[in-house]
Amino acid sequence: MIEVISDSRCIRCDICVRVCPANVFAKDDQGLPIIARQDDCQTCFLCEIYCPTDALFVAEAADGPIGITEAEVEDRGLFGVYARGLGWSKGRANGAQFDTTHYLRVAQV
Amino acid sequence: MTTGQTTPANGVRFLEGDVLVVGGGPSAAWAAVSASEAGARVVLADKGYFGTSGATAPSNTGTWCVAPGEDRPQVVERRWQRTAGVADQRWMLRTVDQSYRGLLRLFEWGYPFPKDEKGDVYIANLRGPDYMRFMRTRVLAAGVTVLDHHPVLELLSDGETVTGAAGITRPDGTDWQVKAGAVVLATGGCAFFERTSGAAGLTGDGLLMAAEAGAALSGMEFTGKYTLAPYGTSLNKGLPFRWASFYDEQGNPQLDSKGQHLTNGIGGPSEKDIVKALIAGPVYARLDLAEGALQDWLRQGQPNVMQPYERRGINPFTDLFRVELKPEGTVRGTGGIRVSTHDCGTGIPGLYVAGDAASREDVAGGTSGGGAINSSWAIASGWWSGQGASAFSRRRGAPGVFRNHSAPIGQAGLRPRETVFAVDRKAIAEAVRAEVAPLSRNYFRSGPALAESLQRLDVLWNAVTRELGAEGPDRLKTREAASVLASARFSLTAALARTESRGMHRRTDHPGEAEGPVRRYALTGPDAIRVEVQSEADQLQEKAS
Missing domain, CATH: 3.90.700 (Flavocytochrome C3; Chain A, domain 1)
Known part of the structure; x- marks a missing residue:
């Protein structure tokens, strides 16, 4: 579930507000995204990879927040971890051409 | 190509198009491209953001990819052996063919497929976030009007024909209507409020809307995945x-x-x-x-x-x-709106269906099509429904002719019969999940337990149709609760009707498959659910008489 929006990383582009399929975010008076409907989050991690500055963190627990802090996410190097895994960078798609799933399909039989 | 839009009158924004596609996953994308290429003015309205919505975007999905050079009839025959006897090889074959064309289109458009160990392009796998983002750009390039965060709440009908849909914008709840020559429901399956990635929007909206328009559902017992x-x-x-x-x-x-x-x-x-x-x-x-x-x-x-x-x-x-x-509900299950015609018509004039909103009995049968067949089906059924809807719209002429006779037809969760009480959506979600989620009730099923579950949900349905409603943006939540509940009742009804074990439908009181021709159970509703048993033998008899 979405838990952290880093004020220092966020550039107020509001892409997360737009792309969240579950409409979890809203904008506050300063134009900063806020987690307005946390319980609607489907833990899909897609807001993270669309964020151009890796300012968002979605914890893996799907049923409720675990209370992880920005400091811990920063310390453990978890900002942008899914984007790096995919090969996406700065909110731009990339890396599908290096997908290795076809090896798994051969091996699974 | 733009779609007509009139200025707000009494707070409702009106749009017009030849084809309205409802949904934002792969089948919606393919339906929109297909209808647009057939010359239709297309509006795509999605509950979330078209590109991240649905079960595919957060996933990495295989496709059922069989090149024309391979022996397709034989591949189909082999796969059919795994469908618990329910699928139809003719539909399987044409799905293989149409989805392969779709995958080639993706390659031609420049989707970044990987290469296999031999250095050949490997088109049999699609990475969800990349695929859906790519499809968004293709749909926009095709001139489709894309409405993000525009959940559809109900269909419009002139009494015989579906003539569009009505919905609200998120998060403010402003009303809008699209008058269309035909509507494609590409709303996905029903995940029964399971908190899985991609499932937030999968509340069976299309199943309830189709049932309200008079369409039948089929394969709803195959939800044991x-x-x-x-x-x-x-x-x-x-x-x-x-x-x-x-x-x-x-x-x-x-x-x-x-x-x-x-x-x-x-x-x-x-x-x-x-x-x-x-x-x-x-x-x-x-x-x-x-x-x-x-x-x-x-x-x-x-x-x-x-x-x-x-x-x-x-x-x-x-x-x-x-x-x-x-x-997995009907997402990796196979139930959904019955496909009645080769171009994915539902049997209701003007109403088409694609992807997981449709019954996938024809292609996946009684076993799961998740991860391969369903994604090929999304491409193929999306394509056919877009063709069918645009052709229907053309035959019908300009929307202006009939628009004045159209009215919204949604009931449960929108227009309660009596006073509106604050029915707690969470309580509805929990009540539904208690019946259809536990392994002990839904993986292993029994007649008495199914009957008890259905009875409890029928009582709840009665309360929902009597009292559940809301104003403004909250209507989405009440409507979703009604849709999930309706889908669960359809599923339990079909599971009770099929007195045998077949595929992912496992009855402890009827272990093993029943003798005789394989049956299908077509359901209409949504209030009093009617079950019609269909078998291949019946169809042959019909043809003979």
């Missing part, structure tokens, strides 16, 4: 569990019925033993059968699946972690 996930997470992806071994809480191996260590959690013979172990108590897993390069391929090829482990700081190849089986 479950997929493994790390406990408490959203990642119901089976593939890595191909290389899993299973343990109890103390780390002792879980044994199967033959006393062997339980391994391979992707379905197949070990599945029932894993289910029994999970009913008995907590089950742990480790992906310890993935060695060497397999670990690298899993990390690089399945980065979404790796997220729970990354974030918990555990190594799934060496550490034990708790697992659960997530119910």
Whole structure:
């Protein structure tokens, strides 16, 4: 579930507000995204990879927040971890051409 | 090409198009491109953001990809053997053909497919976030009017024909209507409020809307599919569990019925033993059968699946972690709106269906089409429904002719028969899940338990149609609750009607398949649900008479 929006990383582009399929975010008076409907989050991690500055963190627990802090996410190097895994960078798609799933399909039989 | 739009009158914004596509997953995308290429003015209205919505975007999905050079009839025949006798080889063959054309289109458009070990382009797999983002650009390039965060709440009808849909914008709840020559429902399956990634929007909206328009649902009993996930997470992806071994809480191996260590959690013979172990108590897993390069391929090829482990700081190849089986509803199940015509018409004039909103009995039968057949079906049925809807719209002429006679037809969750009470959506969700989620009720089914479940949900349905409603943006929540509840009642009704075990429908009181021709159960409703039994023998008889 979405838990952290880093004020220092966020550039107020509001892409997360737009792309969240579950409409979890809203904008506050300063134009900063806020987690307005946390319980609607489907833990899909897609807001993270669309964020151009890796300012968002979605914890893996799907049923409720675990209370992880920005400091811990920063310390453990978890900002942008899914984007790096995919090969996406700065909110731009990339890396599908290096997908290795076809090896798994051969091996699974 | 733009769609007509009139200025707001009494707060309702009106748009007009030849074809309205409802939904934002792959089948919606293909329907929009197809209708647009057929010359229609297309509006695509999605509940969320078209590009991240639906079950595909957060996933990495295989397709059922068979090149024309391979012996397709033989491949189809072999796959048909795994459909519990329910699928139709003619539909399977044309799905293989049409979806292959779609995959070639993707290559021509420049989708970044990987190469296999021989250096050939590998088109049989699609990475969800990339695929859906790519499809958004293609749909926009085709001139389609895309309405993000525009959930459809109900269909419009002139009494005979579906003439558009009405909905609200998120988050403010402003009303809008699209008058269209034809409507494609590409709203996805129903995940019964399961908190899995991609399922937030999958509340069976299309199933209820189609039923209200008079369309039949079919295959709704095939909802007994479950997929493994790390406990408490959203990642119901089976593939890595191909290389899993299973343990109890103390780390002792879980044994199967033959006393062997339980391994391979992707379905197949070990599945029932894993289910029994999970009913008995907590089950742990480790992906310890993935060695060497397999670990690298899993990390690089399945980065979404790796997220729970990354974030918990555990190594799934060496550490034990708790697992659960997530119910899949009709998403990896096969039930949905019955497909009545070759171009995915529903039998209701002006109403078409694509993707997981449709019954996939014809292509996946009584077993799951998740991960391969369903994604090919999304491409193929999306294409056909777009063609069918645009042709229907053309035959019908300008929307202006009939628009004045049209009215919205939604009931449950929108227009309660009596006073509106604050019916708690969470309570409805829990009540539904108590009947259709537990392994002990839904993986292993029995007539008496199904009848009890159905009775409880019928009582709830009565309360919902009497009292559930809301104003403004809250209407989305009440309507979703009604749609999930309706879908659950359809599923339980069909499960009760099929007095045999077949595919993912397992009746402990009727083990084994019934003799005679394979039956299908077509349901109409949504209030008093009527069951019509259909079999191939009936069809042959019809033709003869």
